[in-house]
Amino acid sequence: MADEAPSLEFESPAFTYDELEEQLRDYVPQPGTFRHDVASIISIEEGIRAGRAGNIAVGGCLYRGDTLIHRDQSKAIAPYHRTDFHVEMVLLNQLEDQLCDNPRPRMRDYTLFTSQEPCPMCLARICFNQVGHVYYVYRDASSPEAGSTTNWDRLPPGFRGLGSRLVIDEAECSPELKEMSRQVWLNSIGPGVQAFLDRY
Numbered sequence: 227m228a229d230e231a232p233s234l235e236f237e238s239p240a241f242t243y244d245e246l247e248e249q250l251r252d253y254v255p256q257p258g259t260f261r262h263d264v265a266s267i268i269s270i271e272e273g274i275r276a277g278r279a280g281n282i283a284v285g286g287c288l289y290r291g292d293t294l295i296h297r298d299q300s301k302a303i304a305p306y307h308r309t310d311f312h313v314e315m316v317l318l319n320q321l322e323d324q325l326c327d328n329p330r331p332r333m334r335d336y337t338l339f340t341s342q343e344p345c346p347m348c349l350a351r352i353c354f355n356q357v358g359h360v361y362y363v364y365r366d367a368s369s370p371e372a373g374s375t376t377n378w379d380r381l382p383p384g385f386r387g388l389g390s391r392l393v394i395d396e397a398e399c400s401p402e403l404k405e406m407s408r409q410v411w412l413n414s415i416g417p418g419v420q421a422f423l424d425r426y
């Protein structure tokens with residue numbers, strides 16, 4: 227049955243982008259309690275932009291030390307299919323172009339935030355790039371994509387060896403932000419996956 231399209235079921239979102247944007251506006255960051263609240267809010271805002279543009283609603287940002295240097299969104303579907311343009315790729319492309327031929331850019335000083343757990347493609351890139359810290363706002367432990375083990379746990383050992391000094395973990399943000407990130411993503415994932423499958 228090779229021609230039968232895979233069927234992937236996703237939960238329906240409980241809130242629209244407008245409602246989630248309002249929730250985000252009303253949310254008061256608690257950086258004293260949750261040190262990644264601010265970067266998580268930026269990532270979710272970018273995720274909403276991605277979703278509104280017709281992409282899977284994932285956003286992110288990049289810090290050097292405590293300084294925000296880039297913020298951007300996933301662009302794998304719109305304006306046209308560039309299936310490698312997950313937000314991690316978009317942000318690391320910008321950084322690598324900027325670092326250009328610097329042989330020792332001290333990648334350990336950089337932190338990449340995303341609104342969703344990076345996929346295996348992006349984790350492999352993260353290992354090659356050596357960005358020191360990666361934090362994701364949300365991971366869907368019940369989805370076929372994530373499951374009970376993280377994508378990092380399931381990465382081939384060679385990649386995990388290459389990335390053994392990297393910190394890749396859930397963001398320390400509030401549970402409210404994690405739920406907002408999940409809801410943002412749920413608004414886009416069904417149509418997004420269908421857009422990929424329609425290309426078969």
Ligand SMILES: [Zn+2]
Nearest residue numbers: 312344345348
């Ligand atoms: Zn990815």
